[in-house]
Amino acid sequence: MPTIDEMSESLKLLSDKTRLTIIALLREREMCVCDIVDLLNTTQPNVSQHLKKLRTGGLINETRRSQWIYYSLNVDDKPYLKPVIDELPSMRDQINALKSQGCN
Amino acid sequence: MPTIDEMSESLKLLSDKTRLTIIALLREREMCVCDIVDLLNTTQPNVSQHLKKLRTGGLINETRRSQWIYYSLNVDDKPYLKPVIDELPSMRDQINALKSQGCN
């Protein structure tokens, strides 16, 4: 049972539009930073900083594969967030439009 | 189906500790401002301003009964928030400790 502080911290992470969009993207599949940068309308450092917050807050996992760092959702320990994430609009179309399906 | 913007706005309202505590209180029962002020460790204007945000954001209802204004949860149109609210720690003990059960 999470405390109010823990819950508000998770909710704050989800309350930013950019981060919430990243979560919506990662719901479809894991992604490297450059995928996310391509899909979002912002800069690479901005994405990196948001990913760091999500990672520190425990909402996503990070794993390096050669030069790419892949991020994936990690919310199984916060079941109360599942319906929120499930309700996010689908990003499938945007993801499918990703040139060459994966960074370079 | 809410947009990312709508969802992030609702989540931002829930992401503040004071507001999240107010939501936890209102989950037990409707309350007037002075009840909430008594239960929270902050000032009346601060509570009023948070209530205004929650009201404007559509998460609570307001109804005046003579000199008191009662606030109550209004989240039935956002079912994805229900598990979040259900997960909030119980405030029953604090509410029961409220001197004389209702303001004055």
Next chain:
DNA sequence: TATTTATATAATCATTTACTTATATTTAAA
């Protein structure tokens, strides 16, 4: 009708936050 009680609003301030630009780091490849 003057006073008290409940609540809202306004103004101000300090902190936090998201973003940008510039630079560093790490890995792969030429």
Next chain:
DNA sequence: TTTAAATATAAGTAAATGATTATATAAATA
């Protein structure tokens, strides 16, 4: 072993945010 690509970090800035203090409004009561 230099270069390029992917990502992170740092520094700076503007805007948003939460809290406080002071004041206004509205309803009830003396």
